[in-house]
Amino acid sequence: xxxxxxxxxxxxxxxxxxxxxxxxxxxxxxxxxxxxVCKGSATPVVWYLSGLTCTHENAMTKSMAQYYANLHRVAxxxxxxxxxxxxxxxxxxxxxxxGAGFYVxxxxxxxxxxxxxxxxxxxxxxxxxxxxxxxxxxxxxxxGHSMGGHGALTIAMANPKRFCSVSxxxxxxxxxxxxxxxxxxxxxxxxxxxxxxxxxxxxxxxxKGFPGPVLVDQxxxxxxxxxxxxxxxxxxxxETRQNxxxxxxxxxxxxxxxxxxxxxxHIEFHRRAAVNS
Amino acid sequence: xxxxxxxxxxxxxxxxxxxxxxxxxxxxxxxxxxxxVCKGSATPVVWYLSGLTCTHENAMTKSMAQYYANLHRVAxxxxxxxxxxxxxxxxxxxxxxxGAGFYVxxxxxxxxxxxxxxxxxxxxxxxxxxxxxxxxxxxxxxxGHSMGGHGALTIAMANPKRFCSVSxxxxxxxxxxxxxxxxxxxxxxxxxxxxxxxxxxxxxxxxKGFPGPVLVDQxxxxxxxxxxxxxxxxxxxxETRQNxxxxxxxxxxxxxxxxxxxxxxHIEFHRRAAVNS
Numbered sequence: 001x002x003x004x005x006x007x008x009x010x011x012x013x014x015x016x017x018x019x020x021x022x023x024x025x026x027x028x029x030x031x032x033x034x035x036x037v038c039k040g041s042a043t044p045v046v047w048y049l050s051g052l053t054c055t056h057e058n059a060m061t062k063s064m065a066q067y068y069a070n071l072h073r074v075a076x077x078x079x080x081x082x083x084x085x086x087x088x089x090x091x092x093x094x095x096x097x098x099g100a101g102f103y104v105x106x107x108x109x110x111x112x113x114x115x116x117x118x119x120x121x122x123x124x125x126x127x128x129x130x131x132x133x134x135x136x137x138x139x140x141x142x143x144g145h146s147m148g149g150h151g152a153l154t155i156a157m158a159n160p161k162r163f164c165s166v167s168x169x170x171x172x173x174x175x176x177x178x179x180x181x182x183x184x185x186x187x188x189x190x191x192x193x194x195x196x197x198x199x200x201x202x203x204x205x206x207x208k209g210f211p212g213p214v215l216v217d218q219x220x221x222x223x224x225x226x227x228x229x230x231x232x233x234x235x236x237x238x239e240t241r242q243n244x245x246x247x248x249x250x251x252x253x254x255x256x257x258x259x260x261x262x263x264x265x266h267i268e269f270h271r272r273a274a275v276n277s
Numbered sequence: 278x279x280x281x282x283x284x285x286x287x288x289x290x291x292x293x294x295x296x297x298x299x300x301x302x303x304x305x306x307x308x309x310x311x312x313x314v315c316k317g318s319a320t321p322v323v324w325y326l327s328g329l330t331c332t333h334e335n336a337m338t339k340s341m342a343q344y345y346a347n348l349h350r351v352a353x354x355x356x357x358x359x360x361x362x363x364x365x366x367x368x369x370x371x372x373x374x375x376g377a378g379f380y381v382x383x384x385x386x387x388x389x390x391x392x393x394x395x396x397x398x399x400x401x402x403x404x405x406x407x408x409x410x411x412x413x414x415x416x417x418x419x420x421g422h423s424m425g426g427h428g429a430l431t432i433a434m435a436n437p438k439r440f441c442s443v444s445x446x447x448x449x450x451x452x453x454x455x456x457x458x459x460x461x462x463x464x465x466x467x468x469x470x471x472x473x474x475x476x477x478x479x480x481x482x483x484x485k486g487f488p489g490p491v492l493v494d495q496x497x498x499x500x501x502x503x504x505x506x507x508x509x510x511x512x513x514x515x516e517t518r519q520n521x522x523x524x525x526x527x528x529x530x531x532x533x534x535x536x537x538x539x540x541x542x543h544i545e546f547h548r549r550a551a552v553n554s
Contacts, residue, residue, distance in 0.1 A: 250520035
């Protein structure tokens with residue numbers, strides 16, 4: 001493990017670390033905020049998955065998560081959103097290739113060698129984090145923004161024993177029915193749409209749901225509203241009586257100004273679910 | 278005005294008052310909690326509309342609203358749910374007639390003389406309350422439970438300038454499509470369903486919405502879930518991007534144990550909307 005940086009932040013430390021990833025066949029960088037901790041008390045972890053075009057750095061610098069994470073004694077992991085490097089395939093558009101891993105394991109050429117973000121977030125990175133840092137695997141929550149909200153919801157529903165809670169800011173909620181989803185799933189997963197289903201949170205919600213609480217925030221002035229399809233996820237949650245809270249936030253858009261305005265609620269939501277689980 | 282009782286409660290007073298109602302052609306009784314107040318500061322008012330079978334008394338004694346109302350310096354009015362008295366028509370079923378006014382103005386015999394709860398809540402009772410108590414008409418919110426949630430939502434949308442905010446516990450959300458609604462609307466309003474539309478919060482939400490925030494709580498174990506149709510209201514709110522918060526509360530039913538568990542959120546929600554408006 002390479003320590004890229006470790007910086008004091010509130011009472012804790014904001015670290016940036018690099019490690020060789022087998023899943024992604026490249027070096028991967030992630031951020032980790034460790035709060036000040038009461039001796040002997042277990043530290044819950046929130047996984048924060050970022051959106052299109054982001055690296056590990058955006059939420060780490062723009063979400064204000066550290067203030068609340070320190071206050072509530074919660075660690076936050078900020079993974080990257082795709083493999084990186086000169087040997088990694090890319091696309092000229094912003095929404096495919098680097099910065100746009102979509103939290104799936106690609107099966108199609110040329111993506112299938114590196115674009116295995118699902119495996120990376122599900123298996124490799126948690127093994128790495130829990131073997132290197134004093135955190136509690138029994139107290140995990142997962143959160144994400146936009147493409148990361150899609151990642152958080154689908155990964156949580158696929159791993160209900162791992163996560164106590166899941167939350168999302170303006171998630172891509174029904175990607176099999178959206179131009180944010182269909183393009184990428186076709187490229188990464190191929191033409192057979194039956195292979196896309198497990199990466200769609202609306203479909204997963206209808207089929208299996210999540211045993212813990214779900215929190216979703218959505219801004220009314222989100223310019224990508226029609227691509228996100230919050231109504232599909234909401235309908236699935238209400239139909240299945242999913243334990244959930246949904247907030248339609250008047251006047252907010254898709255930016256980190258939206259995320260920072262409600263990150264306190266999300267951190268506190270995950271802390272509470274973790275300690276009560 | 279007859280003072281039925283005035284009782285010290287936290288730092289304020291829980292009163293019960295009776296007055297001759299022109300709207301309902303009978304004496305009507307209501308509860309009013311007045312908090313202790315900072316001198317010179319205006320006192321917001323929350324109207325709490327109760328559900329089927331309730332009088333002014335149920336929420337007053339079972340919701341725990343006074344603790345939070347006193348804490349947040351908010352007054353709460355607890356109206357009755359129908360006209361009362363030996364000269365008032367009734368039905369042997371629990372969901373029509375006394376205790377089941379449905380917050381409409383009846384047009385059909387024998388109901389149309391007394392069953393004018395809409396006019397009573399919209400016009401007569403507020404005039405009476407604001408001329409007799411030191412409250413601020415500029416800082417009103419409205420809340421309700423079940424049939425009262427239906428009342429709160431429909432009255433708020435019909436009177437957007439009067440109310441800063443509206444909230445509901447397990448509201449009857451789409452009564453024109455439910456056995457809680459169709460039976461009563463047919464009796465009170467007649468066979469012509471076009472006259473029912475203005476008393477259906479899902480329809481109103483689609484057509485006009487509400488300029489302020491909306492808060493809805495619903496329990497997953499509500500035995501009346503299928504009669505309430507929260508999914509219809511939710512769909513309308515998400516489609517229209519209504520400023521709203523919706524909570525699906527895991528394990529809660531339809532009772533006052535559900536209401537008391539979240540009344541603090543509702544009182545604080547209305548206080549905040551009132552002072553920020």
